[in-house]
Amino acid sequence: MLTENRNPGANEPSAETLKSWDREHFLHPWASMDTSASHDHMLVDGADGIYLWDSNGRRYIDGPGGMWCVQIGYGRQEMADAISNQVMKLPYTSPWTTTTEPSAVLAKKIAELAPGDLNNVFFTTGGSTAVDTALRAVHFLNNRLGRPGKKVVIAREKGYHGSTYLSATVSGKERDKTRFDVEKRLVHFIPNVNPYMRPDGTSVEDWCDEKVADLEKAILEVGPDKVGAFIAEPILCSGGVIVPPPGYHRRTLEICRKYDVIYISDEVVTGFGRLGHWFASKDVFDIEPDMITCAKGLTSGYLPLGACIISDRIMEQMSGPDNVLFSNGYTYSAHPVSCVAALKNIEIIEREEILERVRHNAPYFQERLSALSKFAIVGDARGMGLLGCIEGRTGREGSTLEAERDLGAKLDAACEELGLLVRPLINMCVFSPPLIITREQIDEMFDILEKALEQVSKELGF
Structure with missing residues (x-):
């Protein structure tokens, strides 16, 4: 201090x-x-x-x-000790050809904490690469199923999902000036969901109906055969802590199921306790998405680490008898020191x-x-x-x-x-x-x- x-x-x-x-x-x-x-x-x-x-x-x-x-919080000696001990024991090993105790234990722990059948954990370097991985998984899945045109992602105005090319493409913070390119062919934005912006005389319930209709209208406009995924933060944090109206998430998930659209819940901010639960999707908003992306609170910021968690249902569709590589990964995927930091972080949250x-x-x-x-x-x-x-x-x-x-x-x-x-x-x-x-x-x-x-x-x- x-x-x-x-x-x-x-x-x-x-x-x-x-x-x-x-x-x-x-x-x-x-x-x-x-x-x-x-x-x-x-x-x-x-x-x-x-x-x-x-x-x-x-x-x-x-x-x-x-x-x-x-x-x-800052200044956790036991976190520093755990990180230091792992650095001396094993600071790095290739995630392509080896595994480690910290990564195996953490993957199992995250699968236990995640809702429903989200049991498959792909480790990334942070939130942007977690979202990038989720979107690439959508591309991989639809290519594998012989649906190469089913790639468009529906995203929301005011949503923020990261700074890699794909994650920035689906980010909708329209007031930020930028000179960067994005892949406009792969995204379709739906209007602001913020109840504060609803017209005078419009109830929150009517606003919710309108916002849910925005999603279905967009899917039908683009074409269900072309829409691969819907990505949504439970709360649009960088957009201004926008809390969608009650029932919105559950109803939009139902629409995604209706049109065979993958639902990606971006919990990079809301995951690991921000709303009082490990994940907000199920415990707060009553949904079990197809994928969850997380980072930030996973290690409490002590070291960089992210994850894309994929449901068993989606993994079964991605798998098959032929030897097709899911050729996505990062040099520091499942970094053993970062994984130890995440495990210590979870231990502290549970114990205290x-x-x-x-x-x-x-x-x-x-x-x-x-x-x-x-x-x-x-x-x-x-x-x-x-x-x-x-x-x-x-x-x-x-x-x-x-x-x-x-x-x-x-x-x-x-x-x-x-x-x-x-x-x-x-x-x-x-x-x-x-x-x-x-x-x-x-x-x-x-x-x-x-x-x-x-x-x-x-x-x-x-």
């Missing part, structure tokens, strides 16, 4: 030097190319529990929980009853979140489990994207000044703190949010 200003030794670079090297040589994810050489990222120098310390010794609540991933703790604390977390709607600057305060989003509004008709970005930036800066990190998304800020957060720390977090909202409201004349 860091509590004092960073005081480098004679041979250690200063904070200013490190930031200079960062600006000159480190191209960050989602970097703004017109300002990448002048950015001033916070230099994080230590962490413990739910807190981070910067190089000046200032403490912050880690509102985003890393990148939706630090479930068990963290899932039960999330279910206990979530109602209070959501109560404090909902109370933020009292601010006129807040258009919507929504969430589920230990996920939350504040969507701000400028109060002006026809507000510009620039005005909304300004609002989000002001709220982000005010929170940071008060000791809370949030993740700004245009006019929204989202948060998914470590699952070990206590009730007292929930109050600390929302007290800061309230102060920040008061400050920004005054700045913008609300």
Whole structure:
């Protein structure tokens, strides 16, 4: 735990030097190319529990929980020991021709935790490659079954599924400017499912009917013989913690079954405890999908690891008497050190009853979140489990994207000044703190949010 200003030794670079090297040589994810050489990222120098310390010794609540991933919190000595021991025992072996105890045990454990007949685990390097693997499995299956045209993926606006070519293709964050190509022939987007966006006078039930109809309409428009899969996050997290209306997931799964469309549940964020269960698909939304993708909370961010979990039903169709290779894989698939980190992470979550703790604390977390709607600057305060989003509004008709970005930036800066990190998304800020957060720390977090909202409201004349 860091509590004092960073005081480098004679041979250690200063904070200013490190930031200079960062600006000159480190191209960050989602970097703004017109300002990448002048950015001033916070230099994080230590962490413990739910807190981070910067190089000046200032403490912050880690509102985003890393990148939706630090479930068990920072500073776990037993995690460090498990990782260290495995490094010394066996740091790496090829997943093409060998297996290891950690990967075999973890695959069995994930199969036990996953719902229904999802018993087949393909290990990847993270969430993007887990989604990429799921989509390639759809291609493989339909090629094998003699249906080479059944490849189109139905995806949702505001959905985010990753940064590889295929996973980016099915991501629908339409307000992000990009100069990257995607494979538009392989995707068809259906409209925003966010209940906050429904027209005045439209009930949540009617909105759900409309959104379910969007999926069936899209399948019929593209052609059931051409639609291979539907990919959906249980909660659209990077899109702004969008919680679809009750019953939506179950009804869309029924439509997928009707038209022989594979249902991929992207649980990269919601898996491993974020909603108080190992997986949200069955326990929260009452569905048993054909595939589940996961990452992030699988290791609590201590090491990179992802997985694509495939049902027995789909595996039976992918298998056959002829020797056809599923030629998909990564050098670091089933990395033994990452697998040990995942096993230790699961052990800690089970031993400390963290899932039960999330279910206990979530109602209070959501109560404090909902109370933020009292601010006129807040258009919507929504969430589920230990996920939350504040969507701000400028109060002006026809507000510009620039005005909304300004609002989000002001709220982000005010929170940071008060000791809370949030993740700004245009006019929204989202948060998914470590699952070990206590009730007292929930109050600390929302007290800061309230102060920040008061400050920004005054700045913008609300």
